[in-house]
Amino acid sequence: MPERPEIVCICGSTRFVDEMAEANRDLTFAGAIVLAPGVFLRVEDRGADASITPEQKAALDELHLHKIDLADRVLVVNPGGYVGDSTSREIAYARATGKPVTFTHPG
Template identity: 85%
Template sequence: MAEAGPDRPEIVCLCGSTRFVEEMSAANRDLTFAGAVVLAPGVFWRVDDRDADRSITAEQKAALDALHLRKIDLADRVLVVNPGGYVGESTSREIAYARATGTPVAFTDPGPAG
């Protein structure tokens, strides 16, 4: 992958629990205004949503998880949005994947997970 530079902006992949939609949106906005290309979760519904019109199936979640790993593949770095230091199971897998592929990982909250 080409390095970020004057002709190519940095690509940042946001990772974190989709329960933090407001924090993800703020990070996306801030990074975008700073000139980065931001890759983020495309769906913020959770498998255990109580509203049937907003729930996703286990198969859809698995497909979204796999797609997010491809976003990490495209990124120059990963920013984990983790208010209070929270990192869930899916995000932990994404962090491990990013580190295994040599993609730098940073955290918005330097709590226990950072």
């Protein structure tokens, strides 16, 4: 049986939806299994209802931590070096569980 592909969890601000999609595509073509946010909250300019309840936000945050648990490593999509509060928590969680963390824009 062939070796299992690497599993990569994408983290980052949902304002970077296009950059996350690009990272997802690149990783997928490279043969990785990609886990990424399933809901993008900052979609006002795309015509969708961007409002969610605090309970839904908490559930999404918890679900994303489980995605990090499944991953072999985390890729933070951070154009311009931006890392917000939620992403900072995800990075801290990943590091606390021993997951390697890389960034699209180091520094």
